[in-house]
Amino acid sequence: MIRFDRVSVTYAGDAVPALREATFHVPEGELCLVVGPTGSGKSTLLRAACGLVPHFSGGLLEGRVLVDGRDTRDHAPRDLADVVGVVVQDPATGFVTDTVEEELAYVMEQLGLSSAVMRKRVEEVMDLLGLAALRDRPLADLSGGEQQRVAIGSVLTSHPRVLVLDEPTSALDPSAAEDVLAALSRLVSDLGMTVLLAEHRLERVVQYADRVLLVGPDGTVVSGPPAQVLATSQVAPPIVELGRLAGWDPVALSVRDARRKVVPLRERLAEVAGRGAHGAVPAPTGSAPTAPHLAASGGTLLTARGLHVRYGRTRAVRGVDLDVRAGEVTAVMGRNGAGKSSLLWALQGSGPRTAGRVALPLADGADPAALRPSAVRRHVALVPQNPADLLYLESVAAECSAGDQQAGAAPGTTRGLLEGLTGDVAPAAHPRDLSEGQRLALVLAIQLAARPAVLVLDEPTRGLDYAAKAHLAHALRAHAAAGGAVLLSSHDVEFVAESASRVVVLAEGEVVADGTAAEILVASPTFAPQVAKILHPLEILTVAEVRAALTA
Amino acid sequence: MHPLAWWAWALGLAVATTRTTNPVVVGLVLAAVVLVVVARREDVPWARAFRGYLVLGLWIVVLRVLFYVVVGIKTPGLVLIDVPRVSLPAWAVGVELLGPVTLTGLLTAVYGGLRLATLVVCFGAANALANPRRALRSLPASLHQLGTAVVIAVSVTPQLVASAGAVRRAQQLRGSEPRGLALLRRTAVPVLTDALDRSLALAASMDSRGYARALPGRSDRRVGALLLGSLLAAALGTYGLLDGTAPAWLGVPVLLVGLTAAAVGSTLAGRQVRRTRYRPDRWALKETVVAASGLATAAILVLVSVGDPSALGTGAVDAWPQVPPVALVCALVAAVPAVVGLQPLGRAAGSSA
Numbered sequence: 001m002i003r004f005d006r007v008s009v010t011y012a013g014d015a016v017p018a019l020r021e022a023t024f025h026v027p028e029g030e031l032c033l034v035v036g037p038t039g040s041g042k043s044t045l046l047r048a049a050c051g052l053v054p055h056f057s058g059g060l061l062e063g064r065v066l067v068d069g070r071d072t073r074d075h076a077p078r079d080l081a082d083v084v085g086v087v088v089q090d091p092a093t094g095f096v097t098d099t100v101e102e103e104l105a106y107v108m109e110q111l112g113l114s115s116a117v118m119r120k121r122v123e124e125v126m127d128l129l130g131l132a133a134l135r136d137r138p139l140a141d142l143s144g145g146e147q148q149r150v151a152i153g154s155v156l157t158s159h160p161r162v163l164v165l166d167e168p169t170s171a172l173d174p175s176a177a178e179d180v181l182a183a184l185s186r187l188v189s190d191l192g193m194t195v196l197l198a199e200h201r202l203e204r205v206v207q208y209a210d211r212v213l214l215v216g217p218d219g220t221v222v223s224g225p226p227a228q229v230l231a232t233s234q235v236a237p238p239i240v241e242l243g244r245l246a247g248w249d250p251v252a253l254s255v256r257d258a259r260r261k262v263v264p265l266r267e268r269l270a271e272v273a274g275r276g277a278h279g280a281v282p283a284p285t286g287s288a289p290t291a292p293h294l295a296a297s298g299g300t301l302l303t304a305r306g307l308h309v310r311y312g313r314t315r316a317v318r319g320v321d322l323d324v325r326a327g328e329v330t331a332v333m334g335r336n337g338a339g340k341s342s343l344l345w346a347l348q349g350s351g352p353r354t355a356g357r358v359a360l361p362l363a364d365g366a367d368p369a370a371l372r373p374s375a376v377r378r379h380v381a382l383v384p385q386n387p388a389d390l391l392y393l394e395s396v397a398a399e400c401s402a403g404d405q406q407a408g409a410a411p412g413t414t415r416g417l418l419e420g421l422t423g424d425v426a427p428a429a430h431p432r433d434l435s436e437g438q439r440l441a442l443v444l445a446i447q448l449a450a451r452p453a454v455l456v457l458d459e460p461t462r463g464l465d466y467a468a469k470a471h472l473a474h475a476l477r478a479h480a481a482a483g484g485a486v487l488l489s490s491h492d493v494e495f496v497a498e499s500a501s502r503v504v505v506l507a508e509g510e511v512v513a514d515g516t517a518a519e520i521l522v523a524s525p526t527f528a529p530q531v532a533k534i535l536h537p538l539e540i541l542t543v544a545e546v547r548a549a550l551t552a
Numbered sequence: 553m554h555p556l557a558w559w560a561w562a563l564g565l566a567v568a569t570t571r572t573t574n575p576v577v578v579g580l581v582l583a584a585v586v587l588v589v590v591a592r593r594e595d596v597p598w599a600r601a602f603r604g605y606l607v608l609g610l611w612i613v614v615l616r617v618l619f620y621v622v623v624g625i626k627t628p629g630l631v632l633i634d635v636p637r638v639s640l641p642a643w644a645v646g647v648e649l650l651g652p653v654t655l656t657g658l659l660t661a662v663y664g665g666l667r668l669a670t671l672v673v674c675f676g677a678a679n680a681l682a683n684p685r686r687a688l689r690s691l692p693a694s695l696h697q698l699g700t701a702v703v704i705a706v707s708v709t710p711q712l713v714a715s716a717g718a719v720r721r722a723q724q725l726r727g728s729e730p731r732g733l734a735l736l737r738r739t740a741v742p743v744l745t746d747a748l749d750r751s752l753a754l755a756a757s758m759d760s761r762g763y764a765r766a767l768p769g770r771s772d773r774r775v776g777a778l779l780l781g782s783l784l785a786a787a788l789g790t791y792g793l794l795d796g797t798a799p800a801w802l803g804v805p806v807l808l809v810g811l812t813a814a815a816v817g818s819t820l821a822g823r824q825v826r827r828t829r830y831r832p833d834r835w836a837l838k839e840t841v842v843a844a845s846g847l848a849t850a851a852i853l854v855l856v857s858v859g860d861p862s863a864l865g866t867g868a869v870d871a872w873p874q875v876p877p878v879a880l881v882c883a884l885v886a887a888v889p890a891v892v893g894l895q896p897l898g899r900a901a902g903s904s905a
Contacts, residue, residue, distance in 0.1 A: 056756050081762030093750050094757030096700070098685050105830030110762035112826035119831070138596065155761065350724055374727035382725050389722035392741045406728050432745065446726065 001162060001194040002026040002049055004221075007063035009044050009053055017219050018044040022063075024213060024223035026196065028161070031188045031208055033226065034198040035235050036215035038465045039435045042198045043166060045215060049196055050084045050164050051077040068161050082111055085155025087165045091147045092139070100134045100142075100150050107158040118157075125153045129183050144336045145176030149183065156187070162194045163187065169204055170462055173335045173491045174526045177204055184208070200465055202237035203494055203530050206230070207254035227251055235466050238494055238530045241543040245550075258534045265546075266535055272549050273538065299326045300361050301453045301485045302347065302380060307356035309342045309509075316342035318509040319356075324454055329476050329486040331496040331517070333527055334506035340489035341385065343506065344456050347487070348382040362453060374406070381452035385459045387443035388431070396434070396442060397427035403446035417445035421475050437468030444475070455479055457488040461495045473499035497521055497529040497541035517541065553592075555682030556690055557839035558889075561588075562678035564846025565886055569670045571853040572864035575663045576875050580883035581849070582670045589677045591890040598683055605676025609669030616665030621653055629656035686833065694821035700763065704754065708747065715746045765826075775824075778817030785810025838892050845888040852882055 002025070009019040018041040026032045034042050047053040051072040054061040065072040068083045077086075085107075088094045097103045104125055108118045126132040129149045134142065139150065148168055155163065165184075169177035185208045187193045199205045206212075212229040214222040222229060227250035230240045239258055243251030246265045252258035302324040309317035316339040324330060324347075332340045345351025347358055349368030359365045360379050368376045384390070393399045396418075403414040418425060422441035431439060440460060447455070455476070461469055469492075476486045476499050490496050496503065496517065503520040505513040505527070513520050518539045522532045532541050540546055562585075569581055586606075593599040621635070631652045638649035688699040719742045723730075730738055758764075785806050792802025856878050857864050863876055 050760055052756055052760060056759060077756075077760040078762045078765045081760060081765065084760070086757070086760040088753055088757055090753070093753035096704075096754070096758055096761075096763075098683065102830065107761040109828055109830055110765055112828050114828060115830070118828070122830070158762070345721075348725075350721060373724040373729055377725065377727040384718075384722050384725065386718070386722075389719045389742050390726055392723075392738045403726075406726055450727065 001028040001030075001068060002032075002196065003064075003066040004045075004048075005064040005066070007048060007061065007065055008219075009041075009048060009059055009061050011057070011059040014059075018059075019048065019215075019221070020219035022219075022221040024221060026194060026211065028194050029188060029192040030210040031185065031195045031197065032211045032213060033202070033205055033209040034196065034213045034215060035202060035230075035233065036465075037217055037235060038200075038437055038463065038468060040215045040217050041219045042215050044219075045213065045221065046164050046166050046196060046198055048072070049162070050086045051075055051080050052086070078110075081107060081160075082158050083160055084162045084164060085152075085158065085160035087148075087151045087155060087163070087168060089166045089168075089170060091151030094151060095139050095147075095154075098138055100131060100137055100139065103139060103150055103154045104131075104157050107155060111158055121157045121159070125156050128156070128186070129153045130179075143176070144171045145173070145179060148172060148176075148180050152180070152183065160193075162196065164196045166198050167200065167463070168197065169199065169201065171336075171491075174204075174493060176336060177491075181205060181208060200463065201492065201494070202230075202235065203239060206237055206239070209253075226253055238543050239534065242531060242534065242546065245543060245547060255530060255533045258530075262534050266538060269535065269538055269540065269546065269549055272552065300324070301326055302358070302360055302487075304347055304358045305356060307343070307346055307358065308354040309339070309346050309352055310354040311342075311352070316509050317346060320506075320509070320511055322347070322504070322511070324485045324487055326453070326483050326485050327480050328502050329480045329488070329500045330502045330504060331500035332487065332489040332504050332506060333491070333493075333496065336491075338506040339509035340506055341458050342509075344382065344458050344487065344489055348380050348456050349376050350382070377407075377447065377450045377452055379452055380454045380456060381447035381450060382456040383440070383443055383447055383458065383460060385462070387440050390443050390446065391431040391439070394430060395427065396425055396429050396431060399431060399442060399446065400427075403449050407446075407450035409449045409451075414445050414449045417448050418442055421445055422471060435468075436463035437465070437471065440464070440468075440472070444472075448479070453484050455484060455486045457486070459489055459491070461490055461492045469495050470498070493521065493527050493529045494542075496527075497532070498544070503527075553681070553842065554690075554833040554835050554839045555684075555687035556833075557835070557842040558682040559678045559687065560843035561846030561889055562674045562681075564843075564848070564850040566671050566674040567850040568853040568882065568886070569667055569674065571850075571857045572879075573663060573667070574864050574873050574876070574879070575666055576873050577853075577864060577879040577882070578663070578666050578670050580879055581886060582666075582673060584883050584886035585670070585673055585677045587887050588890045589680055593680050596683070599680045602676055602680035605673050605680075608676075609673050612669045612672060613662060613665035616668070617658065617661045620657055620661035621650070623649060624657060624661065626651040627654060627657045627660075629654035631655075632658060689829065690833065692818055692822055694818045694824075696827060700758075704751075708751070711750065712743060712747055716743050719743050719746075775817050775821045778813045778820065782810040782812075782814035782817060785813060841892045842889040845885050845892075849882045849886045852878060852885070 004022045004024050007019060007022045008017045010017040022045065034045055036042050044053055047057065048061065048065055049067060053059065055072075055076045061073075067080060070080060070083065072080070095103055096106050101122060104122045105118055108121065126135065129152060131149060131153055134146060134150070139147065142150065148171075152163070152165070152168070163184075168180055168184075172180065181204065184195055184197070188195055197205065206226060209226045212224060212226045214229050214233050216222070230236050230253075231244070231249075231251050236244075239253065239255065240251045242258070246262070248261055252261055300323050304320060304322045307317055307320040307322070308315070320343060332343060334340055342351060346353040347368075349358065349371065350373065353369060358367055358369065360368060363371075363379050368380055391399055393402060397415075400414040400418065401411065404411050407413070418441055421444060422438050425434065425438055425442070431442060434442065460472060464472065473495065476488070480486050480501070488500070500517045503513070503515065503517050504511055505520060505524070518541060521527050521529060521541055522536070522539050528536075529541050531543060531546065532539075535546075540549070565581055565585060569578055572578060589602055593602065625648060631654050633653045635650045635653060637651040640649055688702060691699045716739055719739050723738055728738070789803060789807030789810055792798040792806060793804065853864065856876075863878075
């Protein structure tokens, strides 16, 4: 169905190709997963498969790309619209019309299908993806998961043979992601559709895949069955890491398979846990507050009482009480629209707050909302969902020196922090050209230069690969260990398991659970990380803990 | 409801407004417009903007009065406030700064402002009642691409506002509180790059969904020739119409020829695009009634004002304006859409199908 024949793509002005000599074939009716580190050319591969590279992006494409027998060299993306459906990463940017129904019909209008066919297909797709209840709703008012399902539906109505999706679940909470993926696997198994899917969070999708395309950092592509390719791949979900550690061959890809194989390992771990008097399985809790300046406040760096946030008729946060203590990494979890972002912004002081009190015990109980922005960030720093909003200069070096100046720090502070976070970054590089991980690190460095005690991050893991997430988790734990506190919101259960010591679950703006990461994550069916599901009932969350327990 | 029906209705009321200077008649039309909008609007983003048009109308009246007080020509009459006149240098002859404010002048300014405000509110009513995007869908096929471009341009503005807000909040997190040029620079760079990214993403999405797919081998040279010809005719015709010494045939007849050429060209161009419409809005009885109510209001007032130019005038400006009976009839006719095609309560009253 999709055939790449020695395809290399070089963008204008680049010395090295983004995709190098890629040769593979995806047969009809397969769900093919595209994996690889950030910036490795995954998007280029997807866009080459639907003709957007090179027709839309420019650049030089060598070799041949055939989709359903059509050569993308002679067919512009619009001429492939009846064969390939493309769903972009942020569905809201791709919407052309106002309402769900019109959006579903748009592609058919362009193809010139008859009225009767359009009516029938719109109804069919609505049933297939469960959109019937949303029919007349404005697209802007939908939740992230609903928007993603509409985006998929809006390309399905042309009855394409191939579906290309770029990180369809990156903005979704675990259960909304399950819905979208279930819909996709239904399309593959029931309608024989070929799906090409790029995703960073392999733990969510790997069980559905028939084939994996691994794009290396140099742009080469390896194609093969998932178990075989992932067994040796640098990017691998926790389940594969666990399989490698336990020496399974082939590695398990679904929790169900893994639970069948895990029995001996689990018995050994249970034995280790029982032998150690204080629990040999180390929990990733932060060290107790040791810094002397914390003694006065009893370790609490930020307190909130009876916090309410309301937008018009929507009550985003309802009566939240929260204490942020030194040495803790607290993860706020919950559905899309549960009020996580509103809570974080209100705690930091620059977001709206309808009622309630927030105080900084270290700043004589001052309210962050009453302080000037330049003073607040010395106590509470926030990294927003789209970190690039903070950047406005033309080079990394310029951003770093502006950061030093704004934070009142010694020259070179920001630069030093950045190097500690992500290694070497070319000082002359434009911030927009950095990878997602590097850009987040730059913003984090700018915010850390003011030495805030509390660091707040809103959805920091979007678009990060496993390596970048590991770096970030390490940096956050280090900040907490040095006597600070971290508060973050995330949908990424694996990242939370790796980084957080405490988890707060929000639903409808209220705190429904608050406890250590192990307590909350192990017990929850949606928020349990893969390792916890496999090793249930043991309270182990990450592969690193398993490794530590085995070597202890 | 078909969007064009609302536009026809609003246009009719706008024309009616221009035919009268009587503030009571204008006020009755304005009241009818507001009544219909309040009765018929749905809870959708574009309808929420109607309040903005009302505020804009109020501003127009206020500004009109301010202009009268500051630079308006001060007609003689009953002096309300005796503001001293500021004498200007000789080169600014003809412009008067301040001066005595008279009742006649003030009322003329208020009435003029009210008329202009009513025109703006008519436009706002059409926008609030008819989804602008759906209205563009009613364009002929040859203008489809243009219509889509307009839709996207329209949707960029609210996005820019939202994006500027997000960036400003994010910049504050950095602790910087820039003002003036520095603020503009720091906001503009991320906002514009964001807007550019969004437009590129949208363009890519539209391209891969078949936008601007042309049928191969169907390009038609006649379209270009016809459209060029109609442009030329439009230029010549306008010249003929405006220049009193030009021969008579150069005016309206040439304009008509140009219009015909444009219509034929547009139809031919539409044949090159194979594109269908999903559930097009249908023109039924209620659409006819709504459009007719607006057009009838315009027709009545035009006929009355042509028959007796003073019938809809104010008479003496400083006297209490008369209420011609025909104005009451007009207001009732204009308000008819408030009750046309209303579905019984309990059924989906908001559905436009």
